Amino acid sequence: MDFDLMQRVWIFFAQASLTTIMISGLAITLGLCLGFAAALASLSRLAAVRWPARAYVSIFRGTPALIQLFLLYFGGLQLGLEMTAVQAGIIGLGINIGAYMTESIRGAIIAVDRGQTEAGRCLGLSRSQTMRRIILPQAARLMVRPLGVNSVALIKGSAIVSTISVTELTYTAHRFISSTYKPFEMFILAAIFYLVIITLFMRMIDWIDARVALKE
Amino acid sequence: MNLDFTVIPRMTDLLLWGVMWTVILSVLSMVLSLVLGAVFAVARLAPFRLVRWPVQAFSWIFMGTPLLLQLYVVYFGLAELGLNLNAFTAGVIALSLHFAVYNADIIRAGIQSIDTGQYQAARSLGVSHLQAMRKVVVPQALANVTPALGNMMIALLKESALVSAIGVMELTLSAQRAISQTFRPFEFYLAAAALYYVLNLVLQQALRLIERRAALTR
Numbered sequence: 001m002d003f004d005l006m007q008r009v010w011i012f013f014a015q016a017s018l019t020t021i022m023i024s025g026l027a028i029t030l031g032l033c034l035g036f037a038a039a040l041a042s043l044s045r046l047a048a049v050r051w052p053a054r055a056y057v058s059i060f061r062g063t064p065a066l067i068q069l070f071l072l073y074f075g076g077l078q079l080g081l082e083m084t085a086v087q088a089g090i091i092g093l094g095i096n097i098g099a100y101m102t103e104s105i106r107g108a109i110i111a112v113d114r115g116q117t118e119a120g121r122c123l124g125l126s127r128s129q130t131m132r133r134i135i136l137p138q139a140a141r142l143m144v145r146p147l148g149v150n151s152v153a154l155i156k157g158s159a160i161v162s163t164i165s166v167t168e169l170t171y172t173a174h175r176f177i178s179s180t181y182k183p184f185e186m187f188i189l190a191a192i193f194y195l196v197i198i199t200l201f202m203r204m205i206d207w208i209d210a211r212v213a214l215k216e
Numbered sequence: 217m218n219l220d221f222t223v224i225p226r227m228t229d230l231l232l233w234g235v236m237w238t239v240i241l242s243v244l245s246m247v248l249s250l251v252l253g254a255v256f257a258v259a260r261l262a263p264f265r266l267v268r269w270p271v272q273a274f275s276w277i278f279m280g281t282p283l284l285l286q287l288y289v290v291y292f293g294l295a296e297l298g299l300n301l302n303a304f305t306a307g308v309i310a311l312s313l314h315f316a317v318y319n320a321d322i323i324r325a326g327i328q329s330i331d332t333g334q335y336q337a338a339r340s341l342g343v344s345h346l347q348a349m350r351k352v353v354v355p356q357a358l359a360n361v362t363p364a365l366g367n368m369m370i371a372l373l374k375e376s377a378l379v380s381a382i383g384v385m386e387l388t389l390s391a392q393r394a395i396s397q398t399f400r401p402f403e404f405y406l407a408a409a410a411l412y413y414v415l416n417l418v419l420q421q422a423l424r425l426i427e428r429r430a431a432l433t434r
Binding site for chain 2: 066068079158162163183184
């Protein structure tokens with residue numbers, strides 16, 4: 001184990017982990033927006049609204065995220081859609097995780113007792129008012145944990161943007177593996193940063209979950 | 217917009233070759249990840265800490281780091297130790313280990329949901345701990361967790377695209393080869409996505425059949 005080398009390069013890994021955090025954070029935000037919109041659309045009464053949302057979920061959960069990313073970045077370039085690797089990474093990851101988040105959010109909404117909708121409607125609230133004021137606040141506390149699991153998967157999945165040369169953690173590890181031929185040292189450095197990021201993130205999810213949980 | 221989908225039929229052989237290797241790679245990794253997953257699950261429930269702890273540490277590391285990074289380490293790392301693997305073998309090892317850890321978690325929950333009376337009955341009939349696990353507890357646990365394991369297998373099929381990064385000639389890399397000959401990324405990545413989608417549908421159907429069988433045997 002070459003601790004000397006690890007001491008010399010760890011600062012590059014620290015910088016790269018900021019990129020990983022930035023890309024993941026923005027992709028999670030994008031995924032949440034898409035997920036909410038698609039979840040509400042997929043529960044709509046109108047087939048014309050429901051159908052595109054269902055197709056979005058099926059297509060983006062049915063194909064590899066890596067292919068989606070390449071299609072966006074390289075395919076987009078061919079169609080004249082120019083963007084930087086970082087932009088493509090954020091958008092690609094965000095659209096992909098949005099499909100998974102749609103299912104988490106839809107599941108939480110469905111899990112709220114039907115009687116709640118019926119009661120809201122009986123009291124004279126419109127469908128959208130019932131959704132906004134009665135169902136969503138109750139569903140929100142049910143979706144914290146599933147969305148947290150999606151987000152952890154995204155943080156790990158963000159490694160794939162290294163293949164379009166975004167200098168995040170995995171790219172940095174790969175670069176140093178090929179220049180130093182010390183794969184285990186580089187793996188341990190990158191793994192430490194990933195484990196710290198993910199452990200802290202899960203602590204945050206636990207904290208939010210505990211705050212919104214019903215106090216019986 | 218300058219799309220030309222007529223380039224795809226010219227590369228059919230290359231793409232089908234890729235599909236074949238994606239299937240071989242995925243099925244091999246699926247089988248290994250299930251077998252290893254069952255072994256890890258039993259090890260994590262072992263009566264000795266010396267067996268339990270290493271597996272626990274191993275799964276913590278594998279669950280907390282990206283598969284792509286694990287692929288690089290298996291491919292480049294084992295070469296550093298003098299074990300030169302070809303990319304295909306390294307890909308199968310990394311995929312199997314990564315998903316074995318997740319499968320182990322699912323199978324462990326399945327084992328814990330089996331009535332302890334089953335295990336005790338087996339033990340009182342003079343069967344050893346490992347045999348009771350292998351012949352009595354694990355088969356019942358597997359039947360209970362088939363749907364959850366099925367989801368992992370679907371994830372494995374999709375994640376198998378990552379092995380293209382270490383140069384395994386499967387569907388993703390064959391699409392890239394086709395692109396380097398024709399300079400048409402959009403068409404070929406779209407074709408690859410469609411082929412993955414079809415493979416996914418086939419897998420889902422197969423899993424549905426297996427689930428039905430598993431439900432019947434209970």
